[in-house]
């Protein structure tokens with residue numbers, strides 16, 4: 001799947017120590033101090049947008065509390081325990097995706113497992129990602145464990161949507177709010193990685209990529225991956241603009257023609273071609289949302305030219321396209337795309353989300369939210 005190749009840099013450059021985590025010093029310093037002074041908590045809550053370092057910090061923390069020669073707060077990376085815990089599937093660091101393990105039975109099973117002491121380490125650390133996805137009964141079960149955790153257990157709950165957590169859970173945790181990164185911080189991350197990768201990049205290009213990442217290291221590096229694949233080792237401002245720039249009107253018209261004609265195969269093929277052309281799909285999804293809105297303006301407003309800033313020949317095509325659909329369907333296109341705005345920020349696969357949105361427009365059914 002395209003997603004994996006687009007996260008190559010993100011995976012490769014995951015920070016291994018607290019010092020390597022960028023833009024979250026208010027958190028990493030506190031955690032390092034807690035470890036050095038032996039005053040750690042047994043339940044942490046990490047909140048913030050996706051791709052800002054929550055899971056990375058959780059994994060570093062899991063090694064740091066167990067490290068045998070921890071002198072700085074960070075894991076040394078050299079001792080037996082550090083090496084052991086770095087292996088995927090080590091029994092002492094358990095990562096649970098609450099999106100797919102959200103039932104009460106999953107948490108009951110977890111409660112059984114926490115009775116077992118760590119093996120070859122001091123602490124067993126449970127990292128529960130996207131914890132807001134748990135069902136109400138699962139939260140209740142989790143709460144019981146959080147109230148009386150065994151000495152050797154540490155929970156780290158991570159979420160992009162803290163407002164969905166019950167207050168009883170939040171109050172049991174020591175909470176850390178991860179920030180979005182500044183363009184400057186993201187630019188520095190990019191500069192460092194490009195240097196190590198031997199990729200040449202113009203400073204203007206770096207700034208543009210950093211700005212497009214909208215505060216997320218993960219998004220920034222995913223965009224850097226697609227631009228690097230497109231420009232092959234030498235990244236110019238023009239190349240970045242080409243990949244990130246607004247989608248041309250013809251492509252949007254073609255996309256919506258297929259939706260209007262309920263041509264599902266055609267839509268999926270077109271999304272595949274757009275992805276393969278190196279175009280960033282998040283940008284395309286945002287442009288598609290705007291196009292749906294523009295069509296509604298063409299359909300319902302007396303003088304759309306006063307509202308839409310489009311060349312005359314393009315406007316004519318928009319008006320003609322809007323004429324082919326009734327108001328109700330246009331409104332549902334717009335709502336479907338508008339409702340995805342938050343998800344676009346958080347989704348792991350923009351392509352899958354974009355496909356679901358197109359299918360929802362065609363079938364008239366809502367996108368299934370998990």
Ligand SMILES: [Zn+2]
Nearest residue numbers: 067076079082
């Ligand atoms: Zn160590």
